[in-house]
Amino acid sequence: MLILTIRRVKNERLKKIFLKIHYEVNKLFKYLNDRLQNGHYTANESRELIAWIDQVEELQSNLKNSNLCFEIDDYYKSLFISCNGFLTRSGGSRIPSDFKKIELNYINPIFKLKTTDSTELKNKRISGVKSIGEGSYAKVFKYKDPDYNKYFVLNRAKTNLDEKEKERFKREFDEMKKLNSPYIVEVYQFDEDKYEYKMEYIDYTIGKFIKENNNKLTLDERKKIMWKILAAFKYIHSKSLLHRDISLSNILVKCYEDTRVIKIADFGLVKIPDSNLTGLNSEIRGSLNDISDLQRCGFDKYTMLHETYALCRLISFILTGSTKIDSIRNTQLKTFVEKGVNPQLDQRFKNVSEIKNALKFL
Structure with missing residues (x-):
């Protein structure tokens, strides 16, 4: 059969x-x-x-x-x-x-x-396009594909990008296309003429999801989200990549009937070994980043110790529903976060595995 x-x-x-x-x-x-x-x-x-x-x-x-x-x-x-x-x-x-x-x-x-002809998809007209925000280098739109009867996202490069920024935008697509993990947003097709690409539509940003469900989420549910995020970044780091733009809008939550899946998006600032796209004066993005230290040393000097800083702030938000570290009441959690965001970089967590080990108290 x-x-x-x-x-x-x-x-x-x-x-x-x-x-x-x-x-x-x-x-x-x-x-x-x-x-x-x-x-x-x-x-x-x-x-x-x-x-x-x-x-x-x-x-x-x-x-x-x-x-x-x-x-x-x-x-x-x-x-x-x-x-x-x-x-x-x-x-x-x-x-x-x-x-x-x-x-x-x-x-x-x-x-x-996957039998869809790429030329047919490229030339197919889409309607009902709705603006839903913007990323580092692109405006982001949502539309419903009549053939698939489901929503997709269209990332369209901003018209004022210089050549280096356009290269970063194309590199974002290329790097996401290489990655093969359920924790990474799927991208499908890059249009060289329009300088845009299509990707899967995700229900929520982590910021919106926590805000709407903060009074309903149990500790176990929060922990499941947290472990999935750490698994996602362990995979990203295993490819010798640093995301560099960790924020409440770039971590997404895809909701199924029986589970939630974490998806990482916006790789426009991803740090690749031997890449020269990040200059000394590159703008620092990522709402959870260690802005003060990065302003001191330069965004091109971003390391794993900056990535774990942002991850610890993200974990704190997931577990408490707030980005304010000073308001944390749980002593063990506060100790964990304070180590993660320590002004002395050598005192921070060195990788995702260290973060996971330190969270065993939960």
Whole structure:
């Protein structure tokens, strides 16, 4: 039956791979459903599910720029993300108490080739474009695509950019296109003529989400958001990149029925090794940045110790709902934040792993 659901996949080897993954993942998800009441997912099955999810991510990454690039069903994609949040490779995995029973899909495909012709997409007229803000180098618009019946974002370069800024804008797209993580906003197509690109639409900025839900969010929910943000930046840093523009508007929250996914956006100021795009007098952005030290040393001297400073301020906001450090009442949290924003750079957290270790008191 599954063979019929992927008949549009003409590559026989890829078709067999999709079938195999779909079968094995469903088998492991079915067993996970059986273990919900027990609350413990056994060790062998935990390792197997981790391995299959890793294989899906690796396959998607390897085929990303080929004619065999594919998309994962949104529901299963959200399941992979949720499971990655609690699965461990040894001793089995504790199933979160709020984890819902999985609705298994045996009929429809969970992998679909991206068959949209890029020329047709490029020339297609879009309507209902609405301005929703602006980033470092672009004006940002929202529109609904009639073919997909869903919203997308259009990032259009500002008309007053100089050549260096235009290069940064194009580099933002290029770097985001290279990254392959559920924690990074997906970008789809760069129009060289209009100097704009399309990307996925996300429901909330972290600032808006916390503001609207501050009185309803439990500590566990706040912690889940925090851990996902740290996982996102651990991935970014593993690519030898520094974001440099951490703010309440550049961390996004995508809401599904059964989970929330953190997405990092606006890589216009990303620091790449050996790049010369940041000059001594480059404007400092990022509302959570250590402005005083960066003004002293120059934005081109931005390091991991500045990135962890901004991350600690962000974590404080998520846990308290306020950007004011002085108003923190929890003694352990205040000690954590004070270390993270210490004026002496060598006293700060050196990386995301140190931040995670220091948060074990929660």
